[in-house]
Amino acid sequence: MKKALILLGCPEAPAQTPMAVYATYKLTGLGYEVTVASTPSAMKLLEVTDPLKYYIKNKIDIETCLNNLVENSFDFLLGFVHKDAAVSYFVTFYHILNIKSSMAVVFERDAELLKKFIEDLNESTETTIVSARAYHNPTPLKVKFDRAIKQLGE
């Protein structure tokens, strides 16, 4: 079975948690076994959102995941990027995994910061980027994510 890793950033942006659940649902539908790596607080948000583990079956602390990560241990990396630190984490995971298939979901309210995050990702990875000016409302991200994930499934 193909394995996907979803990397969550700081959970302060409200759009992240619903998009993480939605992305898990979509990737599971494409035949991936999905693991979500996150901070403890982001994990609590997921646990309250999905109490019966209907969508999210596998969760791991982001630091534990990082320490044990080895090359080629996942087939697909999906990262949520809405802070500078999230760019650094995504790029680090990308390089350790030496991953061929990946996607960064980049969102920010500030257009300049959004542009900077995208440029930083483009400088150091060849990842597919899905981006939108978003913070509370996940809909602009969902629309673009759906389009990109459809291409992944083809």
Add this chain to the structure above:
Amino acid sequence: MSFCLDTYLQESENYEILISKAGFKESKKFIEDHAPQVVYVDAGAKILGVRIIGIPPVPIGINEDKDTVTLSYTKPCYGTAVIELPVKKEEIKNIRSLAINPYKK
């Protein structure tokens, strides 16, 4: 027992936070300006027992006179800090062995 940066930062006060809540590129420039010598490592390289986070090449500052290293330290919710801490010569040697290119200065 090998050195672990996370444990050291929790249990010791013998380190200096030079900048905090910064971006990675700002931190990188700070290290390059601050340290007498800089080596560069891959993102995810194990430095002082932890995997270093960043956009490669990731700088590690070395001061042989003070026996200190200066490095970026990133956490998801707090951004990147630059810390300088004393280390044994052996750790400096370990860091140099991970360098992906010779010293910048």
